[in-house]
Amino acid sequence: MKNPFKLPTISSLPAWFGILVLEIMLLIAxxxxxxxxxxxxxxxxxxxxxxVPIILGIGMTFTILTAGIDLSVGSVLAFTGxxxxxxxxxxxxLVAVILTIALVTIIVGGINxxxxxxxxxxxxxxxxxxxxxxxxxxxxxxxxxxxSMDTGKLINTLGDGNVGPIPGPFLVVIFISIxxxxxxxxxxxxxxxxxxxxxxxAAKLAGIFTSRVKMTVYFISxxxxxxxxxxxxxxxxxxxxxxxxxxxxxxxxxxLLGGTRLSGGVGSITGTVIGLLFLQTVSNSLTIQxxxxxxxxxxxxxxxxxxxxxxxxxxxxxxxxxRGEESNVTKx
Amino acid sequence: MQTRVSMxxxxxxFDAVHALTGVNLTLYPGEVHTIAGENGSGKSTLLKxxxxxxxxxxxxxxxxxxxxxxxxxxxxxxxxxxxxxQELSLVPHLGVAENVFLGHNQTRNxxxxxxxxxxxxxxxxLNRLNLHVNPKAEVSSLPQHQQQLVExxxxxxxxxxxxxLDEPTSSLAPAEVEALFNVVRQLRDDGVSIVMISHRMSEMxxxxxxxxxxxxxxxxDTSSKDGVDENWLIDRMVLNKPKEATKKxxxxxxxxxxxxxxxxxxxxxxxxxxxxxxxxxxxxxxAGLAGAGRTELVEAIVGAHARRSGDVYVNTKKIxxxxxxxxxxxxxxxxxxxxxxxxxxDMSVRDNLLLAVHGRxxxxxxxxxxxxxxxEWVAKFNIKVKNLDAxxxxxxxxxxxxxxxxxxxxSKPKVLILDEATRGIDLGAxxxxxxxxxxxxxxxxxxxxxxxxxxxxFEISDRVLVMHAGELTADLDRSTIKESDVVSAATGVLx
Numbered sequence: 001m002k003n004p005f006k007l008p009t010i011s012s013l014p015a016w017f018g019i020l021v022l023e024i025m026l027l028i029a030x031x032x033x034x035x036x037x038x039x040x041x042x043x044x045x046x047x048x049x050x051x052v053p054i055i056l057g058i059g060m061t062f063t064i065l066t067a068g069i070d071l072s073v074g075s076v077l078a079f080t081g082x083x084x085x086x087x088x089x090x091x092x093x094l095v096a097v098i099l100t101i102a103l104v105t106i107i108v109g110g111i112n113x114x115x116x117x118x119x120x121x122x123x124x125x126x127x128x129x130x131x132x133x134x135x136x137x138x139x140x141x142x143x144x145x146x147x148s149m150d151t152g153k154l155i156n157t158l159g160d161g162n163v164g165p166i167p168g169p170f171l172v173v174i175f176i177s178i179x180x181x182x183x184x185x186x187x188x189x190x191x192x193x194x195x196x197x198x199x200x201x202a203a204k205l206a207g208i209f210t211s212r213v214k215m216t217v218y219f220i221s222x223x224x225x226x227x228x229x230x231x232x233x234x235x236x237x238x239x240x241x242x243x244x245x246x247x248x249x250x251x252x253x254x255x256l257l258g259g260t261r262l263s264g265g266v267g268s269i270t271g272t273v274i275g276l277l278f279l280q281t282v283s284n285s286l287t288i289q290x291x292x293x294x295x296x297x298x299x300x301x302x303x304x305x306x307x308x309x310x311x312x313x314x315x316x317x318x319x320x321x322x323r324g325e326e327s328n329v330t331k332x
Numbered sequence: 333m334q335t336r337v338s339m340x341x342x343x344x345x346f347d348a349v350h351a352l353t354g355v356n357l358t359l360y361p362g363e364v365h366t367i368a369g370e371n372g373s374g375k376s377t378l379l380k381x382x383x384x385x386x387x388x389x390x391x392x393x394x395x396x397x398x399x400x401x402x403x404x405x406x407x408x409x410x411x412x413x414x415x416x417x418q419e420l421s422l423v424p425h426l427g428v429a430e431n432v433f434l435g436h437n438q439t440r441n442x443x444x445x446x447x448x449x450x451x452x453x454x455x456x457x458l459n460r461l462n463l464h465v466n467p468k469a470e471v472s473s474l475p476q477h478q479q480q481l482v483e484x485x486x487x488x489x490x491x492x493x494x495x496x497l498d499e500p501t502s503s504l505a506p507a508e509v510e511a512l513f514n515v516v517r518q519l520r521d522d523g524v525s526i527v528m529i530s531h532r533m534s535e536m537x538x539x540x541x542x543x544x545x546x547x548x549x550x551x552x553d554t555s556s557k558d559g560v561d562e563n564w565l566i567d568r569m570v571l572n573k574p575k576e577a578t579k580k581x582x583x584x585x586x587x588x589x590x591x592x593x594x595x596x597x598x599x600x601x602x603x604x605x606x607x608x609x610x611x612x613x614x615x616x617x618x619a620g621l622a623g624a625g626r627t628e629l630v631e632a633i634v635g636a637h638a639r640r641s642g643d644v645y646v647n648t649k650k651i652x653x654x655x656x657x658x659x660x661x662x663x664x665x666x667x668x669x670x671x672x673x674x675x676x677x678d679m680s681v682r683d684n685l686l687l688a689v690h691g692r693x694x695x696x697x698x699x700x701x702x703x704x705x706x707x708e709w710v711a712k713f714n715i716k717v718k719n720l721d722a723x724x725x726x727x728x729x730x731x732x733x734x735x736x737x738x739x740x741x742x743s744k745p746k747v748l749i750l751d752e753a754t755r756g757i758d759l760g761a762x763x764x765x766x767x768x769x770x771x772x773x774x775x776x777x778x779x780x781x782x783x784x785x786x787x788x789x790f791e792i793s794d795r796v797l798v799m800h801a802g803e804l805t806a807d808l809d810r811s812t813i814k815e816s817d818v819v820s821a822a823t824g825v826l827x
Contacts, residue, residue: 189693198676207656
């Protein structure tokens, strides 16, 4: 009874497929409504402004896949800028960038990773704590003021500039995405991440070093937050303690929109990239249409609810056909 | 006799799959009725329909001669039908009394719920079940078999006239089963109709007044207990009878010791000072009641839990304390709870089978080599799987368990430990797993089988160890022991 022309069923499509369709529909609608939307400068603006959330989202995907979460990324984004602004006047820019990223990764990743991975403390509580700590330190050091910086070409290219015709941040996103997809799909580490999030005790019994895996994902998240922090400085030409406040929630929203399950074990980088790109497109479209930015938050909330609802329907649906598959198999 | 429940021509489909086709079931007051059938034959679906969890696509249900239609559990309960499902559905951190009356009407006083009265009434019900616990105690602090009784108490808190028990004994030890059956018999004598699903032949035969057999989602036969025996049931339950168990012949001289456990004491005090050894090619059974510390012991051996003292040796070499190092030393464990401890539900069959294959974290996994391993084991164990990339939850329980056993064997262990490896698995798959174990032993693997089913222990073991309350109480050679020896050691009589 196999039909070669059969359309793929809902359950066989990846979780992010619905969001991709919405994204395309939104692009088409905007093309009709607002000719300026498809101007080169606006499109590259969307790409530039979504780069930082996407980089943070990739790190967030790792932590959520292990059934954890990293709420500190928005604060770390600001903290990184402050660290960079302190170091950059004392050394060559390249060295300052590398040293900043290394320092932030070791400090933040070390604290989150040790407490959550090694001691097994709750990720929500711990990273909520680091969210406060690093935001607070950033305010204390700067006294709440914004520090302008002469970032030079490197940092500017990472966050805002172009390489030839292509926006630098776009290249960074592509590069990080490819590495992350490879890590999750093709390495033992990636397999272990899904296993720990899917069933931690089973993973442990199978010989996986579960605490090491969990520590690693918080290091990855810190590393990517530090990288995003440097990019943000490049974009603003300044470091501000207020930057990225509340951004962690947008990032989590994008990750979940992309089909990653908050309970761990299911999700993908591709989904995260599409989810965050979609949120950015929505906000850009609303801005262009002259809709108040307050509405953007309402829209994000509604979308998130709809996405989770849709995912539930999808799981129910695939659960049913799975049961079907089981009894077919038993009968064979 | 007046019928209490009559289900006629019940059909239920999940998408294209027929879970039940035209099944009949009649219940009389004061009887224990067993529904027998292999996994996937539709037993649970039938119970769920009667309990209002699922709605039938076709067919009629009558209670006391009146047609009813249950759209939810609540409605079924109002008609006196209550189900105690396989997975306990208690709220672990609430008290016993609170759980008993969860969802039922409680007396109120000026300040809200009258807890004194609730406790008094729950103690009355618990006494009926011979369960004497503090009604204020947290449910999670009780052993599992007592939790099961609390669940039954909850059913009795509403006026239950039809009690549905889905595999109530699957996690109980023999003595607890007997206690549960006494309760069931008493309820029957009080006029309650009880429907039971069980996978244990001896239990079905011991307790039931009538039997209904399902096969391939169809009604096969129904009969009162006269004339029903094991063969009668097997004939109807399975098309292809499982092969007659080949009695194991002990082969000649004792082999060398592969694993030696010396004075192992658990960190939480679940077991103390355990010493034993296993020889090459030997299958050792580890019997005992639930809560005797067997699961804790084997999980400590593989390094999943901390230990206070003692050591484990493989081929006279002391082994490490974490799951990876014990695995590298050649010990593999098939855990007792497949859902909670073995499978990663959303992960593919392939990755589940390969879960114990490790490499440097950043190393690229060689697809070719993996493909070869997976195909080899799928063929060897006759694992019925359509799509290796589908989640493992799409397989039947028996096939999932085979994947888990294969996972353990991929690393070529010297010792294989199986903890309740055949729990909740149908007869056919069970026989296949026994056959696999016998072959592995013949190839020289040392095997430790932890089981609460005495028949299982006797079926495959060369030697039987017995644990009681955290201590090893007997080490019996297969050729000389009787079932009663094991039972008395497990209950602490021989200590």
